[in-house]
Amino acid sequence: MIPIRFGTDEEFQRVRQLFLDHGFTDEEVSKRYEEGRNPFLPYGKPNHLPAESDAQEALIGLFLKSASTTREHLLALFGSQGVTSLERLGLLQTSADGRLQGSVRIRPMFELYIISDHWLPAEHRDQGFADDVVFPPDTKNALTYLPFLPLFPCQRYLEVCGGSGAAALIAAKNFAQHAYSFDITERSTAFAQFSSRLNGISNFTARQGDLYEPAGDLTFDRIAAHPPFVPVLDHTWTFHAGGQDGEQITRRLIQELPSYLAPGGRFYCRCLGSDREEGPMEVRLRRWLGAHQAEFDIALAVIQTLDPAGYVSTSLLRSQSGTEELSRWKQFFDRARIYRFLACMIVIQRRAEPRTVFTARREHGPYSGPQELEWLIQWETLRAKGEARQMVLHSKLKAGPVELTMRHTPGDGDWEMQGQVLSVKHPYRSSWEVEPWAAYLLPKPAGKMTGLDVYRHFVEQGALSPETPIEAFADALAELVSGGFLVPDTHPHPTPKKHPWNTGE
Ligand SMILES: C[S@@+](CC[C@H](N)C(=O)[O-])C[C@H]1O[C@@H](n2cnc3c(N)ncnc32)[C@H](O)[C@@H]1O
Structure with a gap:
């Protein structure tokens, strides 16, 4: 059974206005609704609306908590015109014990009213x-x-x-x-x-x-x-x-x-x-x-x-x-x-x-979310289009929130390095085994050198062969950016934010 009825534009407008007049809005509901309760668990247990509930509490009760109340109570709060407006759209129904309740769940969110069925734990x-x-x-x-x-x-x-x-x-x-x-x-x-x-x-x-x-x-x-x-x-x-x-x-x-x-x-x-x-x-x-x-x-x-x-x-x-x-x-x-x-x-x-x-x-790391996803898509698209190369060469670079771990094992009378691993938790959690030059490079630009400056500096210092094609060097820098290890000022990391979907560090 579909309880709602498609009324005229005026009837919809009247109900919308009734909601606004009585503070059944995104902002007001969020304030009350989330108080002391897991905001992610919609409340679904049928109950009785307290007789002293005001209009806002009544709307929250009827449409978010599947609560019921008497017709007299609703008439006192919304007048006969208000109750009729709700009924015209099929938003009220009679409960098993003869009281009135919301026929659907109405969630004010994102400055919209979104209807669904009442939810159950x-x-x-x-x-x-x-x-x-x-x-x-x-x-x-x-x-x-x-x-x-x-x-x-x-x-x-x-x-x-x-x-x-x-x-x-x-x-x-x-x-x-x-x-x-x-x-x-x-x-x-x-x-x-x-x-x-x-x-x-x-x-x-x-x-x-x-x-x-x-x-x-x-x-x-x-x-x-x-x-x-x-x-x-x-x-x-x-x-x-x-x-x-x-x-x-x-x-x-x-x-x-x-x-x-x-x-x-x-x-x-x-x-x-x-x-x-x-x-x-x-x-x-x-x-x-x-x-x-x-x-x-x-x-x-x-x-x-x-x-x-x-x-x-x-x-x-x-x-x-x-x-x-x-x-x-x-x-x-x-x-x-x-x-x-x-x-x-x-x-x-x-x-x-x-x-x-x-x-x-x-x-995901502890702070990954929508901005991080957009950051990733944009950067990978620039790389796929071949535009990231010029960006890293002409942007000021700095290291991301990175840690370096070196792995050694005993060799011929001394420790021998077996590998170097870069790790970040933001924008995403990544651990990449890298060549020694990459680990050496990361702290160097410190927000003052562009990719081109680093290339020239490395060639001058003999850390890089002058034969190394600059495109290959730029591609390697762009890959370090993709992992979150290196940050160009033209494609900064999003500001880390806590999100409810990430658990743990
Ligand atoms: C998990 S709900 C998500 C609803 C909504 N997108 C949201 O996030 O609130 C999945 C929806 O997929 C619909 N659905 C299931 N199978 C489908 C199909 N084969 N074609 C279209 N919709 C389908 C269900 O009716 C249900 O509304």
Whole structure:
């Protein structure tokens, strides 16, 4: 049953105004909502609204906490016109005990009202969730997806597996000429379209269908996806089940991408991937792009790694279904040969002009986030276009937040150096074994010398043969920049910030 009703523009406007008049806004709700509670866990337990609740508390209770109250209470707070406005759009429903409650969840965020279904803590879901439940835009995973999506202007924006359509709504409101949200369920599609009306957004279209199927001949400059990616033995919910390996939907999204991503466009996907004996994730992603792979760059940011055995034991504990499941999981892992799960952000960029393409994989450090991802993509694109060379030669350089570790073993009467390893934690966590010259070079420019100065200085000092082509030297510097070890003033590191998705140092 879809409870919402598509009213007239005036009816939507009235409800929007009612929300604003009573402080049901992003800013006000965040203040109260997050007080003393994990902001990532939407509250879902049905309860009674205290009789003394004011209008703002009542709206928060009805639409975020699935609380119920009496009609008299709502009439006293919003008047009969207010209650009628909410009812006209189907936003109120009668609970089992004859009280009124919000029929949907409404989250004011990003200066929008985004509707979804009420959410339930994991332990109550078996009884409470229909297969097509609409995923809220503020779960922990959604909040590790939306902030990674860039906000620079584009023409056609698509959120595929759109659910509430949050990413597409943000795009339509802020920077896209037109934004689309596609979802396989009728319920999510209706909810997303309703949200666009509730926010008075007209450059937005929600369509129902399997992945890109509703696109027809359209192509898009940016595509965002947060598909169902949880590995499951049997189907759970449409928002959740990613097949046994969790990649069932992600794989199809990438295999079909070449028909829908416009040249110069980018695809962002928050999902669970895996490293397997057949190849690490980034190599498998490239294979999925098939005959078109030479047109696409790939950046893979690994937020967290998970051991498959650990995943299975947690899942078994949750389902308490014991040994039968265990043997099915074992059979599956023996077949798929997965040795690591990756909670990750994938970015796939279609080149706009003929050039070589890049594949970059990085592990999150304690401060990695959206700015670091953009930093990486921009630098790798400059390298792939051949523009990074001139940049490093003509920019002032300095060392990044790097540590050098030297490895020695006893040799013929003395220590013999076996290797030098550079390590950084920001922008990403990287440890690279490097040639001695690279380690020697790093502290030298100290923000005062350009790449060209360093080249000349090294040649003068005899540390570098004058035969060394300057292009090769510049490429080596550009690679050190890519690892985060060297920083040109024209491509500085983002300022390190704490993010909730990174744990540990
Ligand atoms: C994890 S939810 C994410 C929703 C939303 N993008 C967000 O981040 O809040 C995954 C969504 O994918 C949709 N979905 C699942 N299979 C799909 C398919 N084959 N084609 C299109 N959408 C699908 C589900 O209905 C659900 O809304």
